[in-house]
Amino acid sequence: MNKDKRYQILTRLRDNNPKPETELNFSSPFELLVAVTLSAQATDVSVNKATDKLFPVANTPQAIYDLGIDGLKQYIKTIGLYNNKAVNVINACKMLIDLHAGEVPENREALEALPGVGRKTANVVLNTAFGWPTIAVDTHIFRLANRTKFAPGKNVDQVELNMLKVVPSEFKVDVHHWFILHGRYTCLARKPRCGSCIIEDLCEFKDKVYPED
Structure with missing residues (x-):
């Protein structure tokens, strides 16, 4: 996918949801x-409940x-x-109390040191809580990155790296929300x-799906 197509995709997504x-x-x-932390392999709806x-x-x-x-x-x-999430959250709380005065650190290394927090979770916190231009x-x-050919990669790390390379700075803070x-x-x-997709004409997915007449 070329630079112009990517820019048009991001512009449309932004216009649709500023x-x-x-x-x-x-x-x-x-x-x-x-x-x-609780949302790993779970829906946002279930976490919110x-x-x-x-x-x-x-x-x-x-x-x-x-x-x-047990209380958690x-x-x-x-x-x-x-069960595992409860243990991780309790242990993360202990570390936040002991090492960070009960505050969430605005620091990737410190975040990833917390139990249950990997790179994706750290990216979400840095982006959504602190406004960093990270892409979780x-x-x-x-x-989406692979299907559309926007920023294909064999694994999540490759996709993240490719997204960071091709997404202009003006879109970086919001792009992961749009894509999710x-x-x-x-x-x-x-x-x-595909028939109701606002970027359908820009997407390079070969096997597009349309509703039957």
Whole structure:
């Protein structure tokens, strides 16, 4: 895909949604960190249902740490892998209390040192909480980048690197939100809704899908 096509795609996505936001509910960097940690292999809807009950009760590292692992599990047991996630969140809270005065660090290395926090989660927190031009590549972005030929790569790291290379700076802060939402609601994994896609004419996917007459 050439530079002009990419620019047109990003412009259309921006015009369609000038201020994209995550669909996870949060009101602080810490709440976002917890929500993203819980969202691994789970839907945002399921995470929001859990955190909408959790955060009014405990929404700081100390408050969640005080719940303990078993106490936290009671709030997140409807989420996949909740046992491991509870352990990771409690241990991350302890590190935030001991090493960062209970605050979420605006630092990639410090974030990735937290239990349950990998590069993708760190990217989301740095981007969404602190406004960094990072690109968190999830399954939607990986699929979209490859299917459209926007920034193909064999794995998420390659796609992230390629996206960072080809996305102009004016779009970098918001591009991962646009791609996630587009992949979630239009460019679906099994049956993409090509006929209602705002970038259909720019996309280089050879096997486009259209509704039957």
